[in-house]
Amino acid sequence: MSVTTTRESTRISSGSPITIDHLSRTFTTGSTTVAAISDMHLQIAPGEFVCIVGASGCGKTTLLNIIAGLDHPTSGSVDTGSGVVSLMFQEGALFPWLSARKNVELGLSLAGMKSRADRRERAMELLSLVQLTDAAERHPHELSGGMRQRVSLARALAQDASVLLMDEPFGALDAMTRDVLHDELERIWFETGVTIMFVTHNVREAARLGDRILVLASRPGRVIAEYPVDLERPRRIESPEVSALAAEVTDCLRTEVRRHAND
Amino acid sequence: MPTTELTGEPKPGSLQNSGQSSMPSTTPDSTVAGLDKLDTVTSPTTSRASRIYSVLWPKLSAVALALVLWQILVWSGWKPTYVLPGPTTVFSQLGELVTTGSFWHSVSITMRRAALGFAIALVIGSVIGAFVSQSSIVRRAFGSFITGLQTMPSIVWFPFAILLFKLTESAILFVVVLGAAPAIANGLIFGVDHVPPLLVRAGRVLGARGFTLFRSVILPAALPSYVSGLKQGWAFAWRSLMAGELLVIVGNTSSLGVRLDFARTMSDAPLLLAYMIVILIVGLCVDAVFGAIDRRVRRTRGLGT
Numbered sequence: 397m398s399v400t401t402t403r404e405s406t407r408i409s410s411g412s413p414i415t416i417d418h419l420s421r422t423f424t425t426g427s428t429t430v431a432a433i434s435d436m437h438l439q440i441a442p443g444e445f446v447c448i449v450g451a452s453g454c455g456k457t458t459l460l461n462i463i464a465g466l467d468h469p470t471s472g473s474v475d476t477g478s479g480v481v482s483l484m485f486q487e488g489a490l491f492p493w494l495s496a497r498k499n500v501e502l503g504l505s506l507a508g509m510k511s512r513a514d515r516r517e518r519a520m521e522l523l524s525l526v527q528l529t530d531a532a533e534r535h536p537h538e539l540s541g542g543m544r545q546r547v548s549l550a551r552a553l554a555q556d557a558s559v560l561l562m563d564e565p566f567g568a569l570d571a572m573t574r575d576v577l578h579d580e581l582e583r584i585w586f587e588t589g590v591t592i593m594f595v596t597h598n599v600r601e602a603a604r605l606g607d608r609i610l611v612l613a614s615r616p617g618r619v620i621a622e623y624p625v626d627l628e629r630p631r632r633i634e635s636p637e638v639s640a641l642a643a644e645v646t647d648c649l650r651t652e653v654r655r656h657a658n659d
Numbered sequence: 660m661p662t663t664e665l666t667g668e669p670k671p672g673s674l675q676n677s678g679q680s681s682m683p684s685t686t687p688d689s690t691v692a693g694l695d696k697l698d699t700v701t702s703p704t705t706s707r708a709s710r711i712y713s714v715l716w717p718k719l720s721a722v723a724l725a726l727v728l729w730q731i732l733v734w735s736g737w738k739p740t741y742v743l744p745g746p747t748t749v750f751s752q753l754g755e756l757v758t759t760g761s762f763w764h765s766v767s768i769t770m771r772r773a774a775l776g777f778a779i780a781l782v783i784g785s786v787i788g789a790f791v792s793q794s795s796i797v798r799r800a801f802g803s804f805i806t807g808l809q810t811m812p813s814i815v816w817f818p819f820a821i822l823l824f825k826l827t828e829s830a831i832l833f834v835v836v837l838g839a840a841p842a843i844a845n846g847l848i849f850g851v852d853h854v855p856p857l858l859v860r861a862g863r864v865l866g867a868r869g870f871t872l873f874r875s876v877i878l879p880a881a882l883p884s885y886v887s888g889l890k891q892g893w894a895f896a897w898r899s900l901m902a903g904e905l906l907v908i909v910g911n912t913s914s915l916g917v918r919l920d921f922a923r924t925m926s927d928a929p930l931l932l933a934y935m936i937v938i939l940i941v942g943l944c945v946d947a948v949f950g951a952i953d954r955r956v957r958r959t960r961g962l963g964t
Contacts (some may be wrong), residue, residue, distance in 0.1 A: 464864055482864060489861035491961040493879045502875060506866045527691045536960020540698030555865065573698075576690055 405623030410589030411443040411612025412477030412558035414463065420616075421458050432458040434616035435472070442558075444561045445585055445592045449599055452655050460561045463593070479558025480507070486564040488544035490536040496523060496547045498533040503554035512542060522550040525584060532561035542573035546580065553588065562594045566601070575633060578604055582630065599649065602634040603641040611648050614656065621648045744929045752929040753936060761913065766937070769904065769915040772828070773945075776835030777896045783836060784843025784892060788885075791844065791874065792851035802848070805841045813838035813899040817906050826910070831903035838899035839892040846888010850881025883956050890949035897942050915941075 416438035420654050422431045432455040440446050450456055461467035463474055464483040490499050500519040509515050523532050526546035538543055545565055552560055566574045582605065585592055596602050602609045603625060611621040623645055726746050733745040740748075756762045791798050791805065816834045824830035854877050862876035878885075904916020913921075915938060922931035 466860065466863055480866075485857060485861065487857070489857045491858060491861070491876065491879065493956075506875070528695075528780070529696070533958060535961065537754050538699070540695065542698065543695055549665065551865070573694055576694060578690070 410558065412479040413442045413475075414438065414559060414591060414593065415473075415475040416442040416463075417461070417473050417475075419459075419474060420470050420586065421455070421462060421467070422470045427481050431616035433462075433469075433638045434618050436618050438610070438619060440591060440593065443591055444606045445605060446592065447596065447602035447609045448595045448612060449597070449602050449609060449649060450612030450617065451538050451614050451649060453613075453614040453617070454612035456612065459617065460563050460593070460595065462548060463559070464561055476559050481554050481559045481561065482552040482555045482557035483561040484548050484552050484563065486567050488536065488541075488548040490544055490547055490551070492536050495533050495535055496528060496539065496543075496550075499536070499547055500551050504550040507555045507573075509603030519550075519554070521545070522553055525587075526550045526554070541569050541575075542577060545569065545577065549581070549584070553584070553590075557590060559591045559593070562572045562592065563595055565594075567597065574601070578633065579630070580603065580606075599645045600633050600638060600642040602645065603627075603630050609641075609645055611645060611652070613652050620652060621645075664866060701951055703712050719765070732806060741926075742928055744932065747927050749932045750935070753933040756930075756933055756937075761789060762918075765913050765915050765918050766941070768912055769900070770941070772831060772835070772904075776832045776900060777839060777893060779832065780836045780839035780892055780896060781889070784840035784888075785841065786845030788844035788851075788888075789873075794850045798848075805844050805848075808837065809841035809845060809882065809895075810882075813895065814902045815904075817903065821907060826907050828909055828912075831900065831906050834903050835896050835899045839896035842892040842895050843885075843888045846891065847881060847885045849888070850884025853884065854880040883953070884964065886949065886953045886956050890946065890953060893945055893949055894942075897945070901938060935943075 416436055418434055419436040419438075420431065421433045422429050424430075436459070448456060448459075458467060460483060461477060462469055466483075490496075491502065494502060497516070497519050500522050501515045501519065504515045504518055509518065520529065520532065523529055526549055527542060528546055528550065531539060531543060531547075536547070539547065548565070566577050569577065574612050578601070581592075594602070594605060599609075606625050609623040609625060610619050611623075613620040623641065625641060627635075627641070631638050727790050729746050733740065733743055737743070749949050787801070787805070791801055813834050816837055817830070820830040820833045824833060858876055859872070867875055901916055904914045905920055908917055908920070915934060919931060919934045919938070922928075922934060
């Protein structure tokens with residue numbers, strides 16, 4: 397019963413659109429000014445799953461920080477509607493002094509859920525969504541990397557976010573765990589309807605997950621190419637279609653990287 | 660946007676077909692469960708008794724060695740036994756002592772002072788530590804001053820304390836607080852400085868700002884260093900207190916320090932050494948309590964054993 401209610405309640409609060417308009421961000425240290433992002437435009441539909449790939453220096457962390465409200469644009473604007481924006485980090489930034497359940501409960505409490513009993517119940521629902529009911533009372537150091545990332549995901553979902561930003565969330569995991577988490581993430585995205593912006597170095601991962609892949613140029617960061625992914629879900633990361641698209645995106649990325657060789 | 664065109668309830672566990680494009684499959688639960696099992700570290704569990712034994716025997720051996728060296732020193736005839744009595748004499752004196760009510764009265768006076776002084780130092784040190792760690796201006800003003808205070812032997816404060824408070828309890832407490840508070844403040848400051856920035860970012864993403872961020876993220880993250888500061892603060896407080904009880908004799912009170920000084924006046928070496936052992940044991944016991952808290956805090960976070 398409780399699982400059904402979860403689905404319904406999270407579905408109501410489905411994703412927000414993201415509109416990025418003429419966004420620029422420069423950093424000044426002493427007399428040198430570095431442009432991390434230059435005149436970026438982006439339109440992401442509500443509930444869309446967008447993957448972003450780019451080489452080093454494409455300003456992805458800056459971009460996510462700005463969308464999450466941790467940093468401010470130098471010029472231009474970012475609009476994420478009225479909903480909450482959540483951000484998930486590469487290494488699970490879980491609080492090591494709290495159990496898995498308490499980590500999720502802290503997210504709920506900071507999101508304004510007052511009643512302790514409600515928090516507990518909701519935290520257990522979210523942990524069951526990521527299949528971690530049995531590990532609820534364990535501390536982060538007692539969990540594997542994949543389990544930690546699932547707790548992070550549950551904590552991010554606790555914010556009832558309408559936009560979920562993911563900064564290479566599965567980058568540090570082994571291939572098998574990553575495949576499983578792709579399935580999990582896809583299922584949760586489908587059930588919640590949240591808008592996802594997923595940054596990765598792994599082009600196949602992008603082709604496996606995204607509705608659309610955006611390729612960012614480096615120094616300064618801006619969108620140089622866009623690939624709609626018209627493949628049926630569920631996809632398999634090792635399928636020929638995913639591989640073919642990944643190869644195409646990799647070529648684009650390689651051209652971009654080579655451009656910097658003569659800088 | 661696949662989510663808008665999908666209206667059917669997802670069916671976990673069932674592999675999809677449903678003609679339409681983007682129906683995600685659900686993970687076979689057994690794969691997840693299997694990976695979780697394989698990835699979970701199971702630490703070997705040792706019995707409580709063997710754990711206690713492995714902690715205790717090196718300590719007991721060290722104590723035995725110290726007693727043997729002491730006895731050898733006595734046997735060597737370096738000093739007459741009325742100045743340097745052997746362990747048996749001292750421990751039988753100690754055995755008698757602990758059966759008297761006046762001894763426990765002395766212990767309670769001293770411990771009350773220690774607890775009160777430490778509690779005041781805890782409050783003052785924590786408040787100062789919190790302010791200094793959070794404001795760069797306050798830090799520039801007082802940061803090195805706190806460290807300076809910590810390196811200053813607290814006994815040099817006594818003449819001034821006696822001028823200020825006469826020979827009263829307050830003079831002793833004043834110095835105890837001055838001894839302990841800087842260590843506590845520094846422990847907190849160090850801890851806050853070394854909070855991983857990623858955790859602060861995570862807290863901010865979750866919506867914590869200002870005091871909420873400090874209370875629910877920064878302070879718990881700084882707790883291990885804070886507890887180390889408390890432990891060190893206790894050591895300073897206990898030293899300052901003993902110095903104070905020897906220097907500042909408050910009328911009609913017979914604290915451990917007073918008793919120690921009395922034993923010296925009476926040239927009662929066994930009694931004097933017995934009191935010294937008591938002071939050592941009290942210090943060690945309280946230190947062990949902080950040590951246990953410290954280990955617990957670290958174990959929860961997966962920091963060492």
